[in-house]
Structures are given as C-alpha cells and as structure tokens.
Amino acid sequence: MLKKELDFADRKVMYYSLQEFAREKGFDLAPLPVAVKILMENMLRHGSSDFVSPDDLSALSEWNQTKGKVAKDINFHPGRVVMQDFTGVPAVVDLAAMRNALSENGGDASKINPVIPVDMVVDHSVQVDFNASPSAYKMNVKKEFERNSERYRLLNWAQKEFKNFRVVPPGTGIVHQVNLEYLADVVTLRTVDGQETAFPDTLVGTDSHTTMIGGLCVLGWGVGGIEAEAALLGQPLTMLIPEVVGFRFTGKLPEGTTATDLVLTVTQMLRARAVVGKFVEFYGPGLDHLSLADRATISNMAPEYGATCGLFPIDDELLKYLRLTGRDEQRIRLVEEYAKLQGLWRDPKVEPEFSDTLSLDLREVKPSMAGPNKPQNRVVLEDITSKFEKVLKADYGVSDLEARSSVEGTDYSLGHGDVAIAAITSCTNTSNPAILIAAGLLAKKAVKAGLRSKPWVKTSFAPGSQVVISYLEKAGLLPYLEKLGFHLVGFGCTTCIGNSGPLRPEIEKAILAKKLVTVNVLSGNRNFAGRIHPVSQASFLASPPLVVAYALAGSLRIDITRDALAVNDQGEKVYFKDLWPENSEIEEVMAMSVSSDQFKDKYAEVFKGTAEWAELSGTSGSLFAWTENSSYIRRPPFFDKFNEEQKFVDIKGARTLAILPDATTTDHISPAGVIPFDEPAGQYLISQGVSSSDFNSFGSRRGNHEVMMRGTFGNIRLKNKMLNGVEGGYTLNSRGEQSTIFDTSMAYQKKGIPLILFAGKEYGAGSSRDWAAKGTLLLGVKAVIAESYERIHRSNLVGMGILPLEFEGGDSVDSLGIKGMGSYDLLGVSRLSPKCHLTLVVNEGRRRREFQVRVRIDTSGELDYYRAGGILNLVLKHMSQ
Structure with missing residues (x-):
C-alpha cells in the first residue's frame, strides 16, 4: 500500500510513501533529486485522476536511468497559487470575464472559482513619488490609493465573491518575501479523498521570482496569469519530465562578500551553462555555510539564470528559519519527520545524481555588480569603473567621456556615469537580514565619518517585509540610513519593477541636455534596458551596502576599491574599505536585533491592511459590474467566441x-x-x-x-x-x-x-x-x-x-x-x-x-x-x- 500514516498533533495523518513506491518499482530513491521526488509524490497523489497514467509514473520512476532526457510529458498539480497585483489584477479581470461568458452561454457563473488556495499580495503598485523624507511612506501610500483605488475595488470584490481567495493588502510586503516568511507550509495538510493528508507544499505564481520559495524546499515557479488561472480552476500544468542540473557548493564565503555577490556569480555560471527549461538543485558541503536567507536569494534569481526553479533540500538550517519566522512548532516537527520519511532531508552521506552538474567553491566569490542591462553581466567590483567606461564607448556610443551638464539652480553638474538612482529595493535582497544590517552598519560608519549622499542621487528604501524595519530599528541602524536619504518609501517592489518614480525636473533636464548616460544602482534582480527609468539608462544590480556606497560616491566612475569613496566637510578622504563591516560585527548585531517575536507580530494581521484599504467599498454579486467609461478595468474580448469552432488551416x-x-x-x-x-x-x-x-x-x-x-x-x-x-x-x-x-x-x-x-x-x-x-x-x-x-x-x-x-x-x-x-x-x-x-x-x-x-x-x-x-x-x- 502506498498510503501510510504518521503522527501529528495527537492524531494520524496520511501520506503517499515514496519509499514504498520505490520498492514496488525497484529503483533507488535515495540519489534522486529532491525535485523529482516532489513531482513523483504529486503524481502518486493524483494517480486516480484522468491526468495521471501508470505510464507517466513508470516514466518518472526511471529517472535514475534517463536523467530526464526523454521527451515525456506529465501533468503537475500545484497545491496553491500566489499572485502579485500587476499580473494578478488582469487574472481577476479574466476570471470575471469568464463568469460573464459562461453565464451568457447558459452556464453557472459560480463554477468560475478557485479550487485551490490563492493568495494575492498587492506589492507592485507603489511608486517612489516621494523620497528622502520621514513622510515619504505615508505620502506614497496615499498617492498609491489615489491612483489605484479602482483596481483595488476589483480585488475587494474578488476577495468577497471568490472562494479560496485571499488578498494581502497594499503596504504590507512583497509577494515572495511574504511567501517565504509566512505563507509557505513546506509540508501541507489538506483533505484528500476524505482523509487528512500530508504532502509537499507546491505552487505556481504569476511572477517569475516565485522561485524564491525554493530556498525553503518548496517546488514552485513563475507562470503567466493564463496558466495560473487554469491551475486555480483545477487544470494541471502540462510539462516535460525535467532535466535537473545539480549545482555543488563547497567552502565558505570570504570576508567582505555577500549573498548578492554569490547569486550574481551563480547567475553568470548557470546562464552560460544554458539551463533554460531545466530544474536546478543545490547541494554539497557548502550548504552548511549558507543561511536560509542566502539560499532564498539564490533561488529568487532562477529566472535570471534561466532555470524553471532553483531548489534546496530540507535540513536543520531550514527548520531553524521556520522557528525564527514564527511557524508553529508542531508543524515544524511534521516537516522534519515527513522530510526524513520521504527522502527530502539533506543527507551529507548521499551524493545525489543529476542530469548535469557544476560546482563553485564559495571561497572564490568576489564582490560584484551586474549591468548595465542584464542580470548575468557580472562585473567584479574592482573592474566596474574601467569596464563601464568601455561600455560607454562601445554600447552607448559616447565619444566625449568627460562631457558635463550643469544642473539648473545648483552648484554642481552631471556627467556620464553619475548615479541618478540608488535604491535598496526588491525581495531578492531585502529578505536577507545579514546584508541589510551590513547596509545599516556601513551607513552608520559613513555618517560618523561625516559623509552624505550626493545631492543628485535619488535615494530610497523599499523592503519586502515590515519585519525589516523592526530589526533595523532595534539595531539602532535605521536613523543612519535615513540620514543618508534611505527613508522608507513603501513595502513593495518599487524601483525593481520600474516604479522608480520621477527624477527631479532639473536633474532630468540636465541628463537630456547632453544625452548623458547616468546610472541606477539597485539591490534588485532585473535591470533590462528601459525598465528602471526612461531617462537614466544604465542600471547595475548590487548588494544593499553597495547601493549605499554608490549614493555616497555619486558616480560609477569613481573606483571605490582604490580611490577615496568621498571627502567629508573637513576635507578628509574616506575609503570604502574603512566603512565595510566585518562578518563578526554583522553576526553580533543580527543576534541581538532579529527575533521570532518580530515575525509573529508583523504577520498577526497580515490580511488587515491600512486604513485606506479598510475604507474601500466595492461591488458585490457573482458577476462583476463592468463600467464602460473605466480607464483601468475593462471587460476583455478573449472569451467572446469561446464556443466557436476553431479552424486550423495554413x-x-x-x-x-x-x-x-x-x-x-x-x-x-x-x-x-x-x-x-x-x-x-x-x-x-x-x-x-x-x-x-x-x-x-x-x-x-x-x-x-x-x-x-x-x-x-x-x-x-x-x-x-x-x-x-x-x-x-x-x-x-x-x-x-x-x-x-x-x-x-x-x-x-x-x-x-x-x-x-x-x-x-x-x-x-x-x-x-x-x-x-x-x-x-x-x-x-x-x-x-x-x-x-x-x-x-x-x-x-x-x-x-x-x-x-x-x-x-x-x-x-x-x-x-x-x-x-x-x-x-x-x-x-x-x-x-x-x-x-x-x-x-x-x-x-x-x-x-x-x-x-x-x-x-x-x-x-x-x-x-x-x-x-x-x-x-x-x-x-x-x-x-
């Protein structure tokens, strides 16, 4: 029998045994990639449906021999769906339009309803209109609701009318960080065929960085809203049995490097290996020296290295993170027991087998940035200035590198390579307390050395979770970030998604006057051409402390590894190396400032929202009330002829x-x-x-x-x-x-x-x-x-x-x-x-x-x-x- 029992909270729950399936089929479960085991359990659990055949299960059981290099399609049933509002709102619009189409064709509109849990986190709409001010957060939230109340009323309607549909309101956090810190179960409990059943948490999300959850050993990846809508309506996702590329870590990150430097290195290596459409799984002794937050940073950027997902196994570090983030202790014990029973637990004595492998000694990682327009274009920090000057000539056609443009009403001018935007933003890095505390410590040392951010730099701080502000306040570091202009501007994606907001008119005018190539430095995951700002062209991804450093330097053409970062009011030169905090200092501050109580407190009312959200009123009824004159929400034409027979001709x-x-x-x-x-x-x-x-x-x-x-x-x-x-x-x-x-x-x-x-x-x-x-x-x-x-x-x-x-x-x-x-x-x-x-x-x-x-x-x-x-x-x- 494939169904077995395990104990949970004084009762028995069922699970589908992979060990028993391996015995039946005669294969060795232990060396299989964790990702394949999760897919296998998913198919076993849905084996009685029309979507999974015995041949499908047999093909997956032969993965040890085929390594996924056979073109066999299977059906995957994600356990839940996560959405953000930029992609989630059109998904809700589609669902509402599907209700109309079904009703108009004599069907029951209420059938258009999620059959698996859906969580939407509203995180993409806040824009950095106001910055470098104590009131920036409140003013940006106010502006956000003025702009988006019509969209938010649609979500308000959906929350009331759709089953299994929850909304995390604006001003709370970024979807992937909220998923990591709160939504994810790792091991889910749900009724299957009338029995309470434990199974691996799986999901798809309407954002490519859904892969971040792979740091928690949750198999998930980004899909378009189209596939997500089908999944939440009960349709499986059709896919090929995947190849799984193993990435082996050894060693430990050296002093002076961060998880950002590591993920940019990993991204460059995997993009060069061509892993598009493949799964990537991380293993090896180096995992002993990577925190869960470090792992999540690496998983987050799977879209940048091209993989479907980036997965880590379950181990003691994962359990430690679940405790830190306030998860229930009984569920944590369930995660451990289930993982060990099903072979999802990291066993250093077992060397997994993969379709292909590559490795990295963490000791070889160097401080890096990536740009000016692709995440995989990593440049070692010490080469940034020289490489960028070459790019200015070769890619941007700049002939006069020393061209300057005066800024109206100021005593300074702008040139090529000057930093226009410095943004601590994005779930990729703001989910990692170590690098945010490093940024805070660097800011503290800079302020005490008498430095200020350059006046032409637009600074902002938009973390993915309210917990970040809690521990930075407790550590006494937030005031120093604010003194450098890194005031809280919102809990959302902001600059990373392109919501960097306007530059000051005189700055934009100066850039355009001489066609300057200015720079945006952000702690995000995307820097494609035209994404971050329409006028400031070059964008570099960097760790939060480097974002602070370049706000102080004001230009990418200052080699901060050799030259003085800046000069204070006393005329003293201050060097980057003197501001960078040591690992022991970061760890000491983390130990005293980051606690489980902060996560429990901030997530206690995660679905409540701000006063502005509470004041929203929306329509009700199973059919949405479309408004013909709306400039935000219109009924789309995609389903108007769904019943017509399609003709397929040349x-x-x-x-x-x-x-x-x-x-x-x-x-x-x-x-x-x-x-x-x-x-x-x-x-x-x-x-x-x-x-x-x-x-x-x-x-x-x-x-x-x-x-x-x-x-x-x-x-x-x-x-x-x-x-x-x-x-x-x-x-x-x-x-x-x-x-x-x-x-x-x-x-x-x-x-x-x-x-x-x-x-x-x-x-x-x-x-x-x-x-x-x-x-x-x-x-x-x-x-x-x-x-x-x-x-x-x-x-x-x-x-x-x-x-x-x-x-x-x-x-x-x-x-x-x-x-x-x-x-x-x-x-x-x-x-x-x-x-x-x-x-x-x-x-x-x-x-x-x-x-x-x-x-x-x-x-x-x-x-x-x-x-x-x-x-x-x-x-x-x-x-x-």
Whole structure:
C-alpha cells in the first residue's frame, strides 16, 4: 500500500510513501533529486485522476536511468497559487470575464472559482513619488490609493465573491518575501479523498521570482496569469519530465562578500551553462555555510539564470528559519519527520545524481555588480569603473567621456556615469537580514565619518517585509540610513519593477541636455534596458551596502576599491574599505536585533491592511459590474467566441509586424513602467479624458486591454531590425513607411491580413508577463518565429493560441536574409503535432524560398490548448458542457 500514516498533533495523518513506491518499482530513491521526488509524490497523489497514467509514473520512476532526457510529458498539480497585483489584477479581470461568458452561454457563473488556495499580495503598485523624507511612506501610500483605488475595488470584490481567495493588502510586503516568511507550509495538510493528508507544499505564481520559495524546499515557479488561472480552476500544468542540473557548493564565503555577490556569480555560471527549461538543485558541503536567507536569494534569481526553479533540500538550517519566522512548532516537527520519511532531508552521506552538474567553491566569490542591462553581466567590483567606461564607448556610443551638464539652480553638474538612482529595493535582497544590517552598519560608519549622499542621487528604501524595519530599528541602524536619504518609501517592489518614480525636473533636464548616460544602482534582480527609468539608462544590480556606497560616491566612475569613496566637510578622504563591516560585527548585531517575536507580530494581521484599504467599498454579486467609461478595468474580448469552432488551416500571405533582436525581453514586448504621452497608449488615455499626470503606469493599467494592446512592443528601447537606428514601438507599414506598430497592426487587421513576428535568441526573457502574449494576440499575430524562447513566454504564447516556432539548424533571420517586407506562408498547420515541423515560405521580391521551422508546442496538453484558441477557452468549453 502506498498510503501510510504518521503522527501529528495527537492524531494520524496520511501520506503517499515514496519509499514504498520505490520498492514496488525497484529503483533507488535515495540519489534522486529532491525535485523529482516532489513531482513523483504529486503524481502518486493524483494517480486516480484522468491526468495521471501508470505510464507517466513508470516514466518518472526511471529517472535514475534517463536523467530526464526523454521527451515525456506529465501533468503537475500545484497545491496553491500566489499572485502579485500587476499580473494578478488582469487574472481577476479574466476570471470575471469568464463568469460573464459562461453565464451568457447558459452556464453557472459560480463554477468560475478557485479550487485551490490563492493568495494575492498587492506589492507592485507603489511608486517612489516621494523620497528622502520621514513622510515619504505615508505620502506614497496615499498617492498609491489615489491612483489605484479602482483596481483595488476589483480585488475587494474578488476577495468577497471568490472562494479560496485571499488578498494581502497594499503596504504590507512583497509577494515572495511574504511567501517565504509566512505563507509557505513546506509540508501541507489538506483533505484528500476524505482523509487528512500530508504532502509537499507546491505552487505556481504569476511572477517569475516565485522561485524564491525554493530556498525553503518548496517546488514552485513563475507562470503567466493564463496558466495560473487554469491551475486555480483545477487544470494541471502540462510539462516535460525535467532535466535537473545539480549545482555543488563547497567552502565558505570570504570576508567582505555577500549573498548578492554569490547569486550574481551563480547567475553568470548557470546562464552560460544554458539551463533554460531545466530544474536546478543545490547541494554539497557548502550548504552548511549558507543561511536560509542566502539560499532564498539564490533561488529568487532562477529566472535570471534561466532555470524553471532553483531548489534546496530540507535540513536543520531550514527548520531553524521556520522557528525564527514564527511557524508553529508542531508543524515544524511534521516537516522534519515527513522530510526524513520521504527522502527530502539533506543527507551529507548521499551524493545525489543529476542530469548535469557544476560546482563553485564559495571561497572564490568576489564582490560584484551586474549591468548595465542584464542580470548575468557580472562585473567584479574592482573592474566596474574601467569596464563601464568601455561600455560607454562601445554600447552607448559616447565619444566625449568627460562631457558635463550643469544642473539648473545648483552648484554642481552631471556627467556620464553619475548615479541618478540608488535604491535598496526588491525581495531578492531585502529578505536577507545579514546584508541589510551590513547596509545599516556601513551607513552608520559613513555618517560618523561625516559623509552624505550626493545631492543628485535619488535615494530610497523599499523592503519586502515590515519585519525589516523592526530589526533595523532595534539595531539602532535605521536613523543612519535615513540620514543618508534611505527613508522608507513603501513595502513593495518599487524601483525593481520600474516604479522608480520621477527624477527631479532639473536633474532630468540636465541628463537630456547632453544625452548623458547616468546610472541606477539597485539591490534588485532585473535591470533590462528601459525598465528602471526612461531617462537614466544604465542600471547595475548590487548588494544593499553597495547601493549605499554608490549614493555616497555619486558616480560609477569613481573606483571605490582604490580611490577615496568621498571627502567629508573637513576635507578628509574616506575609503570604502574603512566603512565595510566585518562578518563578526554583522553576526553580533543580527543576534541581538532579529527575533521570532518580530515575525509573529508583523504577520498577526497580515490580511488587515491600512486604513485606506479598510475604507474601500466595492461591488458585490457573482458577476462583476463592468463600467464602460473605466480607464483601468475593462471587460476583455478573449472569451467572446469561446464556443466557436476553431479552424486550423495554413497561414498564407502573412506580413511581418517586426523583426526583433536577441534577448528581446517581456519588458520590451509589454512595458510595465511609464506610459509615454505621445505614443498610442498615451494618446488613447488622453482621448478618454485622462490627464498625463494621471497616466500611472502600464503595470497598473493591465486591467484595460485597450491601453495594453497599444503599449505592446511600445518600450522606448525596443529595436526593430526592419528599421535602422530607430528605437521604440515602430515598424514599416505596407507602403514601406515608418509607423507605430499599433497603427500598422490595425491597418493590416482591417484588411484581414495575418501577421507574424521574427525574433532572435532568448525571445521573451524576463518577467512572467502574460500581457506580452495577450497584447501580441490582440495585435493580430498568428505565429512567432524565433531562434529560441525563454520558458514562460513560450508557454504564454501557446496559452493564448499563438503558434511559437523555432528556426532549425542554426538558421536565423540574418542567415536566411529575411528582410520583413515580403509575404510569408506557413504550411502544415492543419497537421500539427507536438514538436513537428512546418514549412516557412518566404516571398520577398521575385524570390520564393522554403525553410523548415520547428513547432514549439511541446506536449499533447499544449496542443489541446492551442486548438481551443487558448487554455482558458478550453476550460470554458469544458465547463459549458
């Protein structure tokens, strides 16, 4: 029998025994990766459903032999879903629209309801409008509610009308940090087939950094809102049996380095190893010297190194963290017993087997930053200045490195490399007490040495949890951070998501006057071009203490490892090395300032929210009351024809909407930040009576498809290879004239002409942004042909009924000489099967050429989604029947 019993709180609970399954199938459980064991348990528990077959279980039981290198698709049932508001609001809009569609077709609208727990944490909407002031937090929260009350009323309605749906209100924390510190169980208890059952906590989230929870040995990853909606409605996620890459740590981090330096090193190594679509699991004796917070930092950045997830096993360090964060002691004992029974416990005597391995001696890690526009572009701190000056010439075309621009009304000027923004932000690093205390200690020493942040630097502090402020206050370090301008501006993603807020007008004017390349230094995980700020171009990821250091230096062109960091009012030179705290000092402060009571106190009323949240009033009733004149929330058109039969015929006479280069990210496809006044989205809002001061951001407007489709491919840094030297959302129309991508799309769609996109490598890298697929669909794109895809975006394209295709045999737009101004046919669409080939016919000029392209619909389940016109249409069809 696979069902066994274990004791919990004076009662018996059931679990599905992996040891017993291994005995039945005759394989050795011990060396299997933890991730495979969790998937195996998930399939055993759902073995009686229509989605798991004996063949699936047999294939997974042979992982020791295949190492995941067989193309076998399986179905995974996540135990819960987490959302943030930028991606969560459009998901709720979709669910509300699905209720309308089902009701209008004679169905029961209440069927559209989460069947597994869903937690939404509102963390992406706060913007740094006010900073460097004791009142910054309150003023930013006030502004946030003024801008977003309409969106928040939708969430208020959803919280009342949907079962299994909870909202962590604005001003509380960042979703991944709240998940790590409070929401995650590690081992879940839930009724299965009438019996209380223990099983591993698993989830998917509508944010790519859901992977952070892998530090707690919780298997989870980011998906688009499309897949998340399907999962919460009871649909499994179809996936291939994964390859699992083992990353072995040895040694211990040297003095003067942080978890940020480590994760940037790991990101660079794994990105070079090409782990896209694979699981990564960390092991080895070096884990003895990595705190849970260090591990979570590494797991957080799995999207940056390209993996589906980054998982750590369960051990004493994990239990210690559960106690620190105030988890129930009986549940902690359950985690330990269950982990040891199921082989999830880290056993130093067992060397796990993986599909591939690589290793790192932690003693080799050096202080680092990453930039100016990719997280994997790590630069050792001592080389930052010289490397950046080369980048200024090579990548930004700067000829006069010493150009200066005076700042109106001040006695200083700005030059290339000066720091415009210094932000302690993002769950990646603010979940780690050691590096935040290091930042506080460095600030303390700087203040005592008589230093101040440079006046042109916009400073901000936005931690992912209220607990951070508690321990910094207890340690007496918060006042020193504030004296350097790092006042609390909000509990949310802020600068990391692009909500850095405006620079002072005179600063922005000076930058634009001489086309300066200024720098943003942030403790985040994303620094893609155009993401952090539209005017300040270069962005570097760094640890919180380095963020403070560069606010003091004011320029990336000061080599802080050799030169004086700054000069105080007495004319004394102060050096970075003299401010950096030793590990023993950090550990001593942590021991006296970070306690379990702080977590228990701050999470006691986590769903209560601020006074502004309590004052919100929303509509009620099973159907949402759409408002036609709303500029934030509109009923989307995705489900209007869900019952119509889809026809699958060859795509003929298609035109090219754009040819996009390597590493085109979801930020390029669907920006989250500023809405430009003079572009289609801004002009639409003006036509609706919205003033430019009330535009808010693309991220906050994701409940309005009219805004979002006009913003698709509207990033100011987008490069379309059909145009030479032009940046932004432009293309060539049918007459060969430059026009906006939106206007060109509308003209083609009016004539019934299908559209395709060409792209390079790593298309869709970055955030799990479902609007990057939704907007593509609304612009009339039927297929995307790329050299390679990032995992989540490829899934999102399929989930919206768009055909993802890949060039074969090293082919590319450049090698094939495709210019984008002809017409194109895709032959074989009616005979689609997973990973089959289609014929691409290129008709350019008088030449007709044929090439083979591979279909990137990877599983039979994905083929069903595509044939239904998208995964949610398939769900609706099932429910209506």
